[in-house]
Every structure is written in C-alpha cells, then in structure tokens.
Amino acid sequence: MEKIKTTKEDLIIKSLEIFGLQGYHNTSFKDLAAACNIPSSLFYYYFKDGKEELMTEVLKYVVHSSVKKLKELAQNPEILVKDKLAKISRFMERLYLENPAGCIMGNTTLETALLEPRFLPTLKEFFKDWIEAYTIIYQTQYQPDKALELAEATVQDIEGGIMLMKLFQDKKYLRNALRRSEKWLD
Amino acid sequence: MEKIKTTKEDLIIKSLEIFGLQGYHNTSFKDLAAACNIPSSLFYYYFKDGKEELMTEVLKYVVHSSVKKLKELAQNPEILVKDKLAKISRFMERLYLENPAGCIMGNTTLETALLEPRFLPTLKEFFKDWIEAYTIIYQTQYQPDKALELAEATVQDIEGGIMLMKLFQDKKYLRNALRRSEKWLD
DNA sequence: GTCTATACGGCGATAGAC
C-alpha cells in the first residue's frame, strides 16, 4: 500500500493547469495552493526560488511530456510518413482541442518573453523541437530549406489557430490548421 | 499657441505601449502613471472604472487605428488587387516588425480571453475585421468559402509568426508569413 | 483637472513550531 504524499510532480501538474487557465502573473500561490490542497508556504519547500522556479519546472515538464514525444514519433522508422502526420494531428487534438487554456507555451511566450529571461531557454526548446519534428517529416518529400519553411508555417498556423479557437470558442481554426499541415504530403 | 494639457487620447496611446510591453495583469497604474508623467489617481478621473475601462479603450483604439484602415484599403476600388496585398504587408511590417511588444490584440487574447469578458467584443471585432479584409481580397480569385479559409490561415500564420518573432528575436517568421499571404494571388 | 495623502487588501516570502 503506497503512502499518499505530496510529490513534486503532483504540484507541477496541478500548477500547469492553473497557470494555463489564469496566466503566469495573474496566478498567485494562494490559487495554486487551493488547487493543490496545501498551504502556500509549502511551495517554498519544493521550489525555494518561488513562483519563477515553479513556472520554470512547469515549462520543462511540458517540453518533456509533449514535444519530446513528438520528435520521437517523427524519427520512428517503423511508422509510415503519411501516418506520422496523422498521428501528430491526433496528438495535437488531444492536447489542445478540449483544453480551454490553449497552449501554455504560446501563452507564456507572449506574456513573458520580454520580461522573464529565465523562461526563454525552455520556451525556445519547445518551439525548436516542435518545428524540428515537422521538418523531419516534410524532408521526406521536400528539400531541407523548403521543409523547414513548411514546418515553421505549420507551427505558426497551429498557434494562431489555438489563439482564434480560444477567442471565438470554435474548434475549426485548429482543425483547419492541422488539415493544412497534412496536405503538404501524399 | 496651444495649451499643453493631458488628453484622454495621450493616456490611451502611452498606456497601449506599456500594456503591450508588460501585459495587462503585470502592468500597474504606477507603471502607467510614470510613463505618462501624471499621478496614478488621475487615471480615475478619465477612466472611472479603473484599469479594466482603460484597457477596453486601449483595445478600441487599436481597432480603429489599424484594422478599420485595413478594411478600407481592402474595399478601395481604385487600387489594384495585387497592390492591396503588398500595401497590407507593408502596413503589417510598420505595425509589428520593429515593435518588441508584438501584437497587443494577440497578447491580450491569450492572456485574458478566459478571464475578462469585457475585452472579448473588441478582441473579436479586431480579428473578425482583419480576416474580412483578407477575405475581400482573396475573393477576387477564389470562391467565398475558399477565400475565407485562406484569410483565416493568413491571420493565423501572421499571429504565430509574431509569436515566434518575439521569442527568437528573428524577423523571418513574420516576413515569411506575409510573403506566403501574397503568394495566393497573381 | 490635477494634485497629495491614505485606506485596505492581497501578494511573495520567511520564521519557526511540530
């Protein structure tokens, strides 16, 4: 019988949700503590530098739980190229389509890129890896330069789609972007 | 000799700049007051409901000073269709290419769409008008449905491009999006 | 219209008991 205890990862996962919904600056330890059912001071035991350190770990968690898997999928030689794009689209739909927060990495980029240098490396890694995953796939039918441009355009289209989806509460913007991303291969 | 006095529009324009750089929640009246060289309490004379009302007027100002002009341009019968797209691209470059804040409407959408219902109508109007402007132009060579989809894709591509430009400090993302927007016509 | 002064709450952060 496992002892039920607070783990760092639990705090990160719950904080991820709250930061996604409310944004970084607008979220207080009181909000996070309420969601985690702990006193807010306990966060300083796990994250001694406070909110900035917590958010850094939240962003790193997102990188490792999403975009790293995307890259593995893109590099997997046992999957047909056409199927890879379909799988990535379904992965995106699972991540974003039912998530009112949208993409926390996009949110945090626009909110903090000019203000919090500590988040930049992780945010850059996220988008770099994401673009790389698409580039790998597009390279099977395009020259490297063209594949990179298509990958960048796809990521931009998707992030813009998540923005419009959040604003208009209409899933078509993300769905259409994913459809367009698949259209480049056949 | 005009008397130098504080006008509501001066406050709005200066606040627009600060909100763009720092975000809505992270900007205090102290920040705004310092930038405007007035005591922060004076904002309550011009905007009795405080920060929320000020931001609402900032967003309305952006709609009227940018996207409304874009629509006029798109509808102007005296300009060649191909030139319209080039003019819009140059308009976008002027607005965003040298602006570290990026697009305040995109920033504010991601930061507040779930939290501040008062901003939603103006944010929606901005993106609706922007998409409409492109739709009008694309309709000269495409069916209405296809023109709308191209317009939505263009706006998504540009907003995603502004995001990546802000993150990587590289103008290519926006430039490429604008180039792609022009590629659909000839 | 513009200012000074201030109330009041909430924030991040720390100390220290258990």
Next chain:
DNA sequence: GTCTATCGCCGTATAGAC
C-alpha cells in the same frame, strides 16, 4: 515534510485640498 503565523511591500481605489 507540513503546518501556522506573520512581515513588508505593492496593488487598486478613494477622499478631499487646491
């Protein structure tokens, strides 16, 4: 590891003199 208590600061907002 987890808790209670608390500190000092900064946020929005208001009162009222000029």
